[in-house]
Amino acid sequence: MVSEALSFILQLLIFPGFLFIICLAFFSEWVLRKFVARIQNRMGPTYTGSGGILQPFADFIKLLGKEDIVPAFAERTYFTLTPLLCLTLPLTALFILPMTGHRALISFEGDLIFLAFIFTTLTIMVFLGGFLSGSVFSMVGGVRAATQLLGYEIPFLLALFGPAIPASSLSISKISTWQAQNNAWGLWTQPIGFGVLVICLLAELELLPFDIPEAETEIVAGWNVEFTGRRLALVRLGRDVELVLASTILADLYLGGPQQVWIIPPIIIFLAKMFACLLLIGYLKTLFARFRIDQVLSGMWKYVIPAAMIQFIILKLIW
C-alpha cells in the first residue's frame, strides 16, 4: 500500500509527471523554434547548449531573475493568479492524458469533459488577467481572447468529443486504447474532425493566424503585456506546456496515442506521434498572415462550425 502510494507520488512528480512534462515543454519549444527558423531560412537558437537546445530553459531562468512589477492599476489577486493558472491548468490536463501506456496517470470515466472544462477556464483566466492588468493593450488583448473563444469553442468541443462516439467512452485513455486496438485512428475515420481540431488548437494556443489576443504589431503583447519577471516566466512556461498539451491531445484522440508496436515501447511511439503533431502545428503557423478578430468569428461560424457538425452527423450515421 505504502509502496504503491510512493510509486504514484514518484510518477506524479517525476515520470511521466511534473518533471518529465516540464522538460518536454522546454524541448518542444526548442523544436518549434528551430523548425520555424528553418522554414524561414534562419538559424533559430544556437548559443546555449548544443544547437541552442537549452535556450528555452535559459530564457526561463533569466526571466525568473528579472524585476517583478505589479502595475498600480492592476487587480493584484488576478494578476498573481493568472500566471499560476496558466501553468497549472495545462499541467493538470496532461495528467489525464495517456503518455506512457494505455492508462493515463489519473484516469476516470468522463475526463474528456474535464479536459474541455480546463480549456475554457484557461481562456477565461486569460481574459480576466488581461482585463484586470490595467493597461489598454492588455484590456484589448483580453477582450479579444474572450471574443475569439466565442468563435472556436463550439467546433473545438465538437471535434474533441468526436472520437468518443466510436469508442463509446468519455475517458481519454479508453478512447486512445480503443483506437490503437482496432487500428481505427481518428485521423482516418474522421479526418474533418482532425482538421477542425487543429484549427481550433491553433486558436486556443494563440498561434498564427489566430495570435490576435497578443498580436505584437497591433497591441504590443496583448493580454500578457504587463507581466514581468517571475510572472512572465510562468506565463511562458505555461505556453510551452500548452503546446505539449495540444500535440498530446491530437496524438491521443486522433492518432491512437501510446501503443506497443513490435518491441518499441509505447512512450517512444507516443513521442513520435506527439512531435509529428507539434511539427504540423509549427508548419501551419508559418504559412499565414494574422486574421482580424471579426474575420475569425465569421470564418469560424461560416466554415468551421458547419464542418464540425457535418463530421458529427456522419459519425452518428456510421456508428
Place this chain on the structure above:
Amino acid sequence: MAFAREALRNIFKKPVTEKYPFERREPAEGFRGRPVWDMKKCIGCGTCVRVCPVKAVEMIGRGREATIKHHLERCIYCGQCAESCPVKAITMTPEYELSDTDKSKMLHVYERK
C-alpha cells in the same frame, strides 16, 4: 496556403544567416572602411581637415612637420578626405570592426618618423 510549397522547400535548405563573429564576410571591393594616412606622402596641406564633414581629422602643426590625429569615433567613413587629398596619401582600408569601449583606442595618431 500559397506559401506551403515554398515553406516545405526551405526546411531542407541551409539557413542564409551568417554566424557573424565566427564567420566573417569579405567586404566588397571599394569598401570604405577605416582611412589610413601615409605620412611619407602627406605634405600637410590641411585639405583633409577642411573637407571632413564631421571634423574627425585634426592636424597639429603645419606643412611637412605636421602630425595628424584621426578620431575614429567621429568618422563617418565617407571617404571625402581620401578623395580630396592632392597627393593621395589617404587610403580607405577594408577594416570594419572598429567599435570599442575604450575611447583612447579610437584615436589614431600619425606622426612622422
Place this chain on the structure above:
Amino acid sequence: MSGSTIKVIIGPQHPALKEPERFILETEGEYVVDVKVRIGYIHRGIEKAMENRTYLQGLYLSERVCGICSDAHTTCYVQGVEELLGVEPPPRSRFIRVVVAELERIHSHLLWLGIAAHEIGFDTLFMYVWRDREIVMDLLEIVSGNRVHYATNTIGGVRRDLNDEKIHKILKGLKTLEDRAKEYLKMIQKEQTVLKRTVNVGILSKSDAIKYGAVGPTVRASGVKRDVRADDPYAAYDEIPFNVIVEDGCDCLARIMVRSREVLESIHIIREALKRMPGGEIRVRVKPRIPPAEALSRVEAPRGELLYYIRSNGTDKPERCKIRTPTLANIPSLCKMLVGGYIADVPIVLAGIDPCFACMDRVLVIDREKREAKVWTLDMLRRYGREWYRKR
C-alpha cells in the same frame, strides 16, 4: 460618442513603429473613430546644421537624413546645388545616378514589403523578402562599396564609375531578383490571409488622395498617375522609356501591388540605363563658392516626391536648406485612411505609406485654427519658447 471611446495610444514607443512618433486613436470597441498625430519626436536639426557646413560637407549630411533613401536625398541635394552653380553633370554620371537610384528603390520597396508582411503577422514572408533583399544590397555594395550610405553622388557628377565587370554582376543579380519578385507577386495575390487583411483596408479615394496631396506609391495606389520621374524628369529619366505604375484599388493591397510592380519596373529601368549608358567623364570640377541664388529640386524617392530648397549667398555655405520628405506629405492622407478602420488594421495602414519619421521630423508647426503650416526659424522658436515659459 466621446463617453464610450477608449484612447489607444500608439507610440512614441510601439512595436509597429520602428521610429518614435505618436498616434492617439479614439476607439470604440475595435473601431477607430478619430486620430491625432503628434510629430517631432526625433527632430534632429539637420536643416540648421546644413547652414554651418560647406556645400560638400552638407552632401554627407543630406545623405544621413534617411538611411533607406540616402541616395534620393543626395541626388536631390546635388541637383539643387548644381542648379545654383549652373553646371550640368556629364551624361554618364546621370545614367549612373539612375542605376543607383533604382537599385535603391528596389531595396526600399522590398524592405517595405517585408515590414508590411510583418505588420499583418506574416513573418515567413517577411523573412523571405528580406533574404532576397540581400541580393540588391550586395549589388549596391558592388556599385558603391557600402551597403547603406552609398556616397555615389557628388556635386557635379558621381564619384565612382561602373566597369564591365560590375555591370555584368548587376545584370546577373537582377535576373535572380526578377524571378523571385515575380514569384512573390504571384504568391501574395493567391494567399487568402494576406488578401483578407489588405483588401478594402485603409481606403484613400482618388479625390482624397489629390485633395490631401499624397505622394509616391501612396497616390499611385489610388489611381493617380503622379511620378516626378515622368512629370519632371531629372537625371537620365527623360532618355529611358518606362511606365508609371498605377493601381486603382485605393487600399492596402493596391499599395502592395504598386510597390511590387515597381520593383519589376525598376529592374527594367536599370537594364535600359545600363544599355544606353554613354561613355565619357563622370564628373566635372566645381567651385566651392556659389553666388547668391535660389534653387528648388525634386526627385522621386522610393516613398514619393522629395523636395529640397537651397538658397546660396555667395559664400561656401548655404544660407538656407529646406527639406520636405515624402512622409510628411503623406501624413494628412494617413489620418484619413485610419479613421473608420479597425485597430487591428492600424499597423498595416500606417506601414502602407512607408513612413520614415526620422526624415520627416523638422520644426513644422501646424496651426489648427488657421489651418496653415509654417516652418519656424530658430529665432522664432526661441521667442516662442520664452513666451511659453513666461505664460506658465
